[in-house]
Amino acid sequence: MKEVDYKQLLEQKGLKKTKVRMTLIRHFVHLDHAQSYSDLQAALVKELDKSTLYRNLTSFEQAGIIHRINDHSGVAKYAFGESPIEGDDHAHFVCECCETVYCMETPAPGEFNVPEGFKTNKVQTIIRGICADC
């Protein structure tokens, strides 16, 4: 995927092509693991404004450019690609050593046993373990 494609991606989603957005996409697209707000802030040094960043993360998520992941750390992380909610459904791997979060190919498991009266819509899976780098 190259520069011109990023631009296309944005206009296809009805989002204006701004400096911040291009920087963001460029960053996400070459990363193999999920990014938190502070990861992004640190990686994209150029004083990226906090609210602008958050607003763009939200826009991107709604547009399906990135998806939000909740490992159980308390802070949201984001990765490139369609949301697992109402998109393709996959599990996430959290390294217990380096805390890195990876998207897995692994699809969510099928049916679960829930009590009478409960209706399952979606199953979200976090796999905890040790990553290949650790």
Place this chain on the structure above:
Amino acid sequence: MKEVDYKQLLEQKGLKKTKVRMTLIRHFVHLDHAQSYSDLQAALVKELDKSTLYRNLTSFEQAGIIHRINDHSGVAKYAFGESPIEGDDHAHFVCECCETVYCMETPAPGEFNVPEGFKTNKVQTIIRGICADC
């Protein structure tokens, strides 16, 4: 389970029997769904101090009296019983309508397919759907 048992539970875990702790246990034990800090604050009106509450939640968790649950809301919730980490392992159900979190009998699924070099230790499962009350 009755008053005298709560006291026993505490001393068995090496925790002093205090007013706050008895109130907390009494509350947790008769609840069928998980409680956040603000749930507790609201339910146990009697101006419960914030840090005292958090410190006790932590102590209780370490003692295995309650376990911490991370639905994907960003706030921690707690429920009575042993931690699923290094204790019995179960899934959690989050109602998409009322946001209530329930502990499920459902054990976590077996093996997952992870890439070469990754080692799975634990699988945590959140089931999203509609609860019996909604």
Place this chain on the structure above:
DNA sequence: TTGTAAATGCAACTCGGTTGCATTTATATT
């Protein structure tokens, strides 16, 4: 080129959670 809606930047705020410290309290020992 210009008009307009959307995006940005900034400050101020909320809320969950933590920490240091002085005071109080539970409990073991005399």
Place this chain on the structure above:
DNA sequence: AATATAAATGCAACCGAGTTGCATTTACAA
């Protein structure tokens, strides 16, 4: 029962994630 001691409490101050209102700037379509 009196007392010593460690643990628990309460309070204030703090932190970091995330949000909001508002004035200014910018993308882009006419």
